[in-house]
Amino acid sequence: MRIEERLRAAVARAVGAEHRETDPLLRPAAQTSFGDFQANLAMGLAKRVGAKPRDLATRIVAALEPEGLFSKVDVAGPGFINLTVDDRALAEAAARLGSDPRLGVEPVPVPMRVVVDYSAPNVAKEMLVHHLRSTVIGDAIARVLAFIGHEVIRQNHIGDWGTQFGMLLEYLDEHPELRSGGRLEIGDLNAFYQEAKRRFDQDEDFARRSRARVVELQAGEVHSVASWQQLVDASLAHFEAIYARLDVLLEPEDIRAESAYNDSLPQVIDALADVGLLEESEGARVVYPEGFKGKDGEPFPVIVRKSDGGYLYATTDLAAARFRVEKLRADRVIYLSDARQSDHFAMVFQIVRQAGWAPERIRWDHVPFGSVLGPDRRPFKTREGGTVRLAEVLDEAQHRARRVIEEKNPSLPAAEADEVARAVGIGAIKYSDLSSDRVKDYVFDWDRMLSLEGNTAPYLINAYVRVRSIFRKLEREFEAPIDAPIQITDPAERALLLHLVEFSRVVHLVADTLEPHRLCTYLYELAARLHRFYERCPVMRAPEPAVRESRLALSGLVGRTLERGLDLLGIRVVSRM
RNA sequence: GCGCCCGUAGCUCAGCUGGAUAGAGCGCCGGACUUCGAAUCCGUAGGUCGUAGGUUCGAAUCCUACCGGGCGCGCCA
Numbered sequence: 001m002r003i004e005e006r007l008r009a010a011v012a013r014a015v016g017a018e019h020r021e022t023d024p025l026l027r028p029a030a031q032t033s034f035g036d037f038q039a040n041l042a043m044g045l046a047k048r049v050g051a052k053p054r055d056l057a058t059r060i061v062a063a064l065e066p067e068g069l070f071s072k073v074d075v076a077g078p079g080f081i082n083l084t085v086d087d088r089a090l091a092e093a094a095a096r097l098g099s100d101p102r103l104g105v106e107p108v109p110v111p112m113r114v115v116v117d118y119s120a121p122n123v124a125k126e127m128l129v130h131h132l133r134s135t136v137i138g139d140a141i142a143r144v145l146a147f148i149g150h151e152v153i154r155q156n157h158i159g160d161w162g163t164q165f166g167m168l169l170e171y172l173d174e175h176p177e178l179r180s181g182g183r184l185e186i187g188d189l190n191a192f193y194q195e196a197k198r199r200f201d202q203d204e205d206f207a208r209r210s211r212a213r214v215v216e217l218q219a220g221e222v223h224s225v226a227s228w229q230q231l232v233d234a235s236l237a238h239f240e241a242i243y244a245r246l247d248v249l250l251e252p253e254d255i256r257a258e259s260a261y262n263d264s265l266p267q268v269i270d271a272l273a274d275v276g277l278l279e280e281s282e283g284a285r286v287v288y289p290e291g292f293k294g295k296d297g298e299p300f301p302v303i304v305r306k307s308d309g310g311y312l313y314a315t316t317d318l319a320a321a322r323f324r325v326e327k328l329r330a331d332r333v334i335y336l337s338d339a340r341q342s343d344h345f346a347m348v349f350q351i352v353r354q355a356g357w358a359p360e361r362i363r364w365d366h367v368p369f370g371s372v373l374g375p376d377r378r379p380f381k382t383r384e385g386g387t388v389r390l391a392e393v394l395d396e397a398q399h400r401a402r403r404v405i406e407e408k409n410p411s412l413p414a415a416e417a418d419e420v421a422r423a424v425g426i427g428a429i430k431y432s433d434l435s436s437d438r439v440k441d442y443v444f445d446w447d448r449m450l451s452l453e454g455n456t457a458p459y460l461i462n463a464y465v466r467v468r469s470i471f472r473k474l475e476r477e478f479e480a481p482i483d484a485p486i487q488i489t490d491p492a493e494r495a496l497l498l499h500l501v502e503f504s505r506v507v508h509l510v511a512d513t514l515e516p517h518r519l520c521t522y523l524y525e526l527a528a529r530l531h532r533f534y535e536r537c538p539v540m541r542a543p544e545p546a547v548r549e550s551r552l553a554l555s556g557l558v559g560r561t562l563e564r565g566l567d568l569l570g571i572r573v574v575s576r577m
Numbered sequence: 578g579c580g581c582c583c584g585u586a587g588c589u590c591a592g593c594u595g596g597a598u599a600g601a602g603c604g605c606c607g608g609a610c611u612u613c614g615a616a617u618c619c620g621u622a623g624g625u626c627g628u629a630g631g632u633u634c635g636a637a638u639c640c641u642a643c644c645g646g647g648c649g650c651g652c653c654a
Binding site: 025027028029030031034038040043044046053076077078079080122159162163164258281282283284286292293294295296297300301302303305306307308310312313316338339340341342343344346368370371377404405408409435436437439440441442443445447448451452453454455456458459462463465466469470473474505506509512513515517518520521522524525528531532534535536538539540541555576577 | 578579580581582583589590591592593594595596597598601602603613614616617618619634635646647648649650651652653654
């Protein structure tokens with residue numbers, strides 16, 4: 001559908017070519033009685049060109065060429081332009097989508113090189129349920145940006161360095177029995193971290209040795225580095241296993257851990273000194289980013305080097321920022337992390353700007369998200385009050401999905417049921433994380449996320465399965481596009497088509513806002529319209545072959561859109577369930 | 578104390594960057610199956626959009642102040 005182009009052309013003719021780039025603010029109509037779409041630009045533009053909104057809307061409509069696209073155009077209220085699309089144009093637009101592997105989603109005119117920093121679990125800690133958010137949301141954003149043509153560079157900024165390793169290495173030395181054959185088991189490491197932490201908190205001498213140990217490690221002392229490497233290796237194997245289960249795109253080569261920046265940390269300090277930003281405070285090297293105030297209204301210091309000479313995560317983030325600009329040649333850098341780190345990233349970005357380390361055109365985005373809460377609206381914990389292991393959550397998701405599937409379709413062979421349980425269970429977890437506004441805390445609820453009703457992965461996958469089922473019954477190839485003209489015989493078909501042609505706009509909207517839940521809402525509405533369509537428009541029992549082919553083509557298009565949409569969210573489909 | 582985020586139906590959430598009469602799902606109540614998978618659909622009821630001002634043709638959306646909740650504030654990450 002070239003509706004926007006028509007509107008822009010009309011605006012240019014009505015008020016001058018310089019307004020061609022004005023966003024027509026084209027949206028689906030607020031009510032079906034108004035038409036199919038509405039353009040809301042006249043009210044805003046009127047002010048800028050000194051016209052009355054309704055007059056301007058009328059002029060734009062007069063300049064609009066409706067041929068072959070609109071069956072009805074009118075002005076309503078203060079200056080809404082209501083558009084009704086011609087049935088034939090709509091059908092032809094859908095047919096074009098059907099033969100387009102990109103489903104109408106056009107690549108961006110100017111591709112950018114975008115670094116997406118996400119997941120970032122910590123070495124020597126098992127992945128926990130809250131790591132899910134960064135991983136799942138980041139992966140979806142990376143997929144969407146890549147799909148619309150950007151060059152995406154994924155970066156997994158794993159926490160493999162820092163003060164806590166002194167304590168871990170000390171504890172490891174105290175307990176050589178934790179190593180079997182020179183290897184460590186990650187299952188042990190979870191408790192191992194807790195124990196080490198307890199020692200550190202309770203034993204001052206242990207704490208002192210731990211701090212000294214960090215310095216040793218950072219100085220490259222051989223024994224410490226070897227122990228550290230064991231911790232890292234054991235952890236990486238665990239992360240890889242989780243990523244594989246989650247169908248996350250992250251690969252080992254996307255890992256650029258904190259330690260990768262070790263050698264450049266002194267350069268960060270030097271570079272800060274070079275631009276005159278480095279200052280001293282109580283023995284530490286600090287930077288005072290503009291616009292940040294501390295408790296007494298004083299400038300707020302970001303410590304980049306401790307009084308003992310050690311570096312902190314702000315230093316590492318600054319080094320990573322420089323690396324992404326200089327070596328990765330990023331046009332845009334996106335950080336997926338907890339909303340609680342908003343201040344930290346705001347300060348890091350500000351320092352990068354003040355230091356002049358990045359051209360102004362580079363965009364820096366912190367994409368924050370809220371916490372995972374239990375049903376009691378408190379941070380999600382086990383019944384015993386402990387942290388929730390991600391691996392256990394995934395196990396339970398699959399078990400629960402398996403039970404639902406067995407109940408609904410006992411005839412499914414066991415092996416296939418397992419595969420379906422995996423797709424549905426993992427999909428449900430990911431979808432529940434993606435489907436609401438990411439900045440809000442979200443309530444983790446098994447029954448809701450695995451429900452076959454409502455805005456859930458099972459509901460969407462089921463809609464897809466229904467499409468596949470019809471293709472199977474008719475012994476038609478789902479992958480091969482049905483090359484039949486689309487006929488509109490019912491309002492439900494029309495409603496479905498109008499939604500299908502919106503796919504491209506929604507995908508781009510997600511890329512602009514970095515809010516995957518908008519795609520979820522779209523897909524949910526698509527599935528709902530599909531079900532309404534099936535209710536009223538039988539495919540196999542269609543009145544005549546041409547109508548049947550039309551409906552089959554439409555079904556296939558919806559199926560492919562669901563599949564693609566879910567893929568952009570990192571969620572698998574199955575053909576039967 | 579300062580700063581950031583969030584308050585929308587009983588519950589869980591949308592509301593497309595300021596548009597028309599605020600929408601879903603669950604739950605409640607009532608309908609539709611010799612099914613293309615009812616794993617679905619249709620309908621009823623349910624709202625001072627936290628409160629009060631302001632901005633304007635128009636505010637759930639922007640601004641200000643308050644109220645509630647969450648989080649963050651110098652050598653952890």
